[in-house]
Amino acid sequence: MTYCIGIRLNAGLVFLSDSRTNAGIDSISTFRKMIVYEKPGDRFMCLLSAGNLSISQSVREILQVEKIPGPEGEDPITLWNAKSMFDVARVLGAAVRRVYAQDGPALKQNGIDFIASFILGGQIGGEGMRMFLVYSAGNFIEATRETCFFQVGESKYGKPILDRMLTPTTPLDVAAKAALVSMDSTLKSNLSVGLPLDLLVYRAGELAADQVVCIDEQNPYFQMIHSTWGQRLREVFDGIDDPRWDGGDATHPLISRSERYEPMKKIASPGDRVI
Structure with a gap:
């Protein structure tokens, strides 16, 4: 599996991806999930992929030559x-559908689902930055002010920190830090996501990106993120009061009467009924 994050902010774009691919517990490999298409001064585009590796690699290859009809x-x-x-995004969707037309029937005959999803973000000329989430069918949705980030792959473990921290006005460095914390939480909880990571930060209007780094297990900053985040979580957890069951005085009592609900009833004999 994999985990990829794309964030669209007023100040720019942040992309982060892992590199683990597995076809079973004894077949684990490293493949990059991020690719950049760039013509400095004209356009910058970054693509993240998740799902079946053969599908995503085929889509990436076809994308460079894929074309759709233009205006008359x-x-x-x-x-x-x-x-x-x-x-x-329309060209990418067409590339996905082309791969499906070529490989979908054969995959289905072998009991393999056509699964692939992509995060596409960038900027062209004087247009504002945009980011899209493209599905297996080639259709897509766009990031908005209300939803300024997308995730593909094992998204559930790292989503809470992004929900709490990100808004369109979040600075790029803060967003990059939040993305790395989100990735660290996922790495901690899911073996199908693994190092090294690719991190890219794009500043609005530059039409090129120079803030790109590959992060492995020896990276000092990510080591700091890993140790500090775990330590601070434990400190916050330890600072929360333990529940009290004795009915004694407490700032936040656990035993509290509910106006609507009663405590759960116990079944003590064959004749007892819950209702």
């Missing part, structure tokens, strides 16, 4: 001449 009288739209990120 104009050239077909490609990754490199699209005038908007929306059109790039």
Whole structure:
């Protein structure tokens, strides 16, 4: 499996992906899930992928040459001449559907589901930054101010920190830190996600990205994130009062009467009924 995060902020974009791929407990490999398409000064695009590795690799390969019909009288739209990120998302969707048309029937015959999802974000020319989540069917949704990040893969373990920390006005460095904490929480709880990680930060309007790093188990900053986050969580946990069952004086009593609900009843004999 995998875990990838894409964040769209007023200040820019943040992308983070792991690199673990497994086809069973004894077949674990390392493959990058992030790829960057960039023409400095003209366009910057970053793609993250999750799901079946053979599908996502085929989509990435086809994407570079995939084309969809343009307006009447104009050239077909490609990754490199699209005038908007929306059109790039359409090209990506077409690439996904092309791979499905080629491989979907054979996969189905072998009992393999066509599973792949992608996070696509970037900026073209004077258009604002945009980010899309593309599904296995080639359809997609776009990030908004209300939902400024997307996750693919093992998303549940790292989602709470992103929900609590991210807003459109979050600074890029804070968002990168939140993404790394989210990834660390996922690494701690799920063996199907693993190092090394790829982290990229894009600043709005630059149409190129130079803040890119590969993070392995020796990376000092990620080691600090791992140890500090665990320690601070324990400190916060220890600072929460223990529940009291003796009915004694407490700032936050556990034994408290509910106006609507009664304590659970016990079945003590064959004739007892819950209702």
